[in-house]
Amino acid sequence: xxxxxxxxxPFNVPEGATVAFNCTYSNSASQSFFWYRQDCRKEPKLLMSxxxxxxxxxxFTAQLNRASQYIxxxxxxxxxxxxxxxLCVVGYTGRRALTFGSGTRLxxxx
Amino acid sequence: xxxxxxxxxxVICKSGTSVKxxxxxxxxxxxxxxxxxxxxxxxxxxxxxxxxxSKATYEQGVEKDKFLINHAxxxxxxxxxxxxxxEDSSFYICSARNPGLAGGLSDTQYFGPGTRLTVL
Numbered sequence: 001x002x003x004x005x006x007x008x009x010p011f012n013v014p015e016g017a018t019v020a021f022n023c024t025y026s027n028s029a030s031q032s033f034f035w036y037r038q039d040c041r042k043e044p045k046l047l048m049s050x051x052x053x054x055x056x057x058x059x060f061t062a063q064l065n066r067a068s069q070y071i072x073x074x075x076x077x078x079x080x081x082x083x084x085x086x087l088c089v090v091g092y093t094g095r096r097a098l099t100f101g102s103g104t105r106l107x108x109x110x
Numbered sequence: 111x112x113x114x115x116x117x118x119x120x121v122i123c124k125s126g127t128s129v130k131x132x133x134x135x136x137x138x139x140x141x142x143x144x145x146x147x148x149x150x151x152x153x154x155x156x157x158x159x160x161x162x163x164s165k166a167t168y169e170q171g172v173e174k175d176k177f178l179i180n181h182a183x184x185x186x187x188x189x190x191x192x193x194x195x196x197e198d199s200s201f202y203i204c205s206a207r208n209p210g211l212a213g214g215l216s217d218t219q220y221f222g223p224g225t226r227l228t229v230l
Contacts, residue, residue, distance in 0.1 A: 043203050043221040044154065087153070097144050098205075098219060102153040 001026055004101035006088050012107045017078045021104045023071045023088030032091035033064055035073050037084045038103065044087055047073075078108045113137055114206050116222035123194055124230055130190045131225045133204030139184035140206035144219065145177075148201040160187040194229045201226050 006023045013019050025033075033050035048055065050062040050071050061074040071088055088101035113136040123129055133143055141162045146154040158179055159167040166179035178190040191198055205219040 041201070041224075041226070043224045045221070046219075097156045097159055099156070100146075100154040 002102070003027060003099050004088055004090050006101040006104045008102060008104060010105040010107050012109060013078055014109055015078055015080060017108075018074065018076045019078060019106060020075075021073045021086055021088075021106075023073075023101055023104075025069050025071070025088075025090045025099075027090070027092055028069065030069075030090045030092055033062075033071050034089040034091075034098070035060075035062055035071075036087040036089050036100075038087055039084050044089075044100075047086070075106075078106075080108050080110060082106060083108045114204065114220045114222040116204055116225050118225060119223060120226040120228075122228045122230065125195050126193055128190055128192045129194055129227060130188055131202055131204075131227075133187045133189070133206070133222050135185045135206045135208075135220075138206075138208045140187075140208065141184060143181060143187040143204055143206045145179065145187075145189050146203045146205065148203060148224075154203065157189075162187075191227065194227070196229045199227055199229045 004025050011019055035047040036044040037047045038044040048057050048060060048062050050064045052064055054063045059076045063072045075082055083106055085103040085105045087103045089098050091098050115134045115136055117132045121129055143160040145157045147157050148154045156169050157172045157177060160179045160181040162181045162184050168174045176192055181187040201224050203224040204222045207219050
């Protein structure tokens with residue numbers, strides 16, 4: 001079983017749609033959680049950290065459920081520029097590197 | 111945000127040659143840098159953790175004699191792919207943790223733009 005699992009997609013949605021991604025992690029010792037965005041042939045870029053209380057940044061809302069060990073990302077009012085691969089990323093106690101999910105591909109269509 | 115650079119951004123080489131990739135933190139000192147590899151349509155996979163002034167820590171299955179890592183200063187880590195073969199063709203990405211921004215064991219990491227290696 002992978003440490004961090006995501007639905008690879010692709011999710012094809014029209015502009016203006018609301019789309020949600022989920023991610024599950026297997027290690028209960030996980031300490032920090034992030035969503036990164038990766039465009040084709042580019043490096044990952046931090047989209048937002050995910051906090052236990054949930055957090056929002058503009059059109060993006062992240063939620064963490066420690067009991068069920070899953071993380072979600074909600075994108076409202078999708079834009080064409082949101083088309084990318086979204087990576088769920090987890091950090092573990094005692095391990096300074098991050099563990100990446102394989103990513104969920106989003107394609108926003110006009 | 112913090113800036114991490116990588117050089118070269120792409121390289122094409124013949125099988126059997128060695129390729130050196132540089133990773134630099136431009137506006138902060140990074141005691142720890144990480145090297146990842148990403149094959150097409152796959153996730154980033156950690157190869158090794160590069161520690162300034164000490165030996166790198168390699169992930170299971172990564173050959174330390176093939177992927178040489180040197181972290182000679184607080185702003186530079188290098189990855190050398192020795193005797194490269196076509197199966198080493200991949201996207202190599204480094205990242206650096208900026209301890210000045212936040213504490214904790216696993217903080218925000220800043221990624222370099224990556225190096226695309228193609229071995230013929």
